[in-house]
Amino acid sequence: MSAYAWMDDALCAQTGPDAFHPDGSGHGYRAAAKICDACPVREACAEHATRLEGAGSHADRHGMWAGTVPRTRAKQAETTPKAQRDALILRLHDRGGMDADEIATAADCNKRTVYRVTATHRDQAAA
Ligand code: SF4
Known part of the structure; x- marks a missing residue:
């Protein structure tokens, strides 16, 4: 089984990407967070984001992954x-x-x- 098989069930893959990458116009991540809350592969997504982003700074992180915004993931990575x-x-x-x-x-x-x-x-x- 592929390490990426979980992506087949990702709810964000069935929606447009805009909600997960707000353009700064003020609508924020609320819509994406609702989708992530209902996503069956949220845990695998969080693991993937952790591996992908490593110990990068807030500026190195983009978009919402597993219901978390870049600033939150940067804080969680402070190990x-x-x-x-x-x-x-x-x-x-x-x-x-x-x-x-x-x-x-x-x-x-x-x-x-x-x-x-x-x-x-x-x-x-x-x-
Ligand atoms: S939890 Fe991850 S895979 Fe699921 S909708 Fe959110 S960003 Fe996409």
Whole structure:
């Protein structure tokens, strides 16, 4: 299964993109937020945005992803890129349905990193 299969169910793909990229005319993100609230792939979307944007600044982020505006995502990313990557690996691992190769691709790392992160987490959980 493709790491991007979730996009097939994205509600924003069935609407126009304008609501997700306000032009500054004052209508804001309200319409997009309503769509995201009802979207069945919001969690996968948030993970994708985290991976895509990394630790970029507010200015490096554009549009609404998973119901969050660029400023909010910038605040949420105020941890190290490594911590974010490890969190993504664990979320994908815990959710199931992806093998180590797919998780490594989604987290932009190698398979050994996936094994190390999940093993460390398992050891910590067992302690
Ligand atoms: S949650 Fe993500 S995929 Fe779903 S509508 Fe919002 S931006 Fe699109």
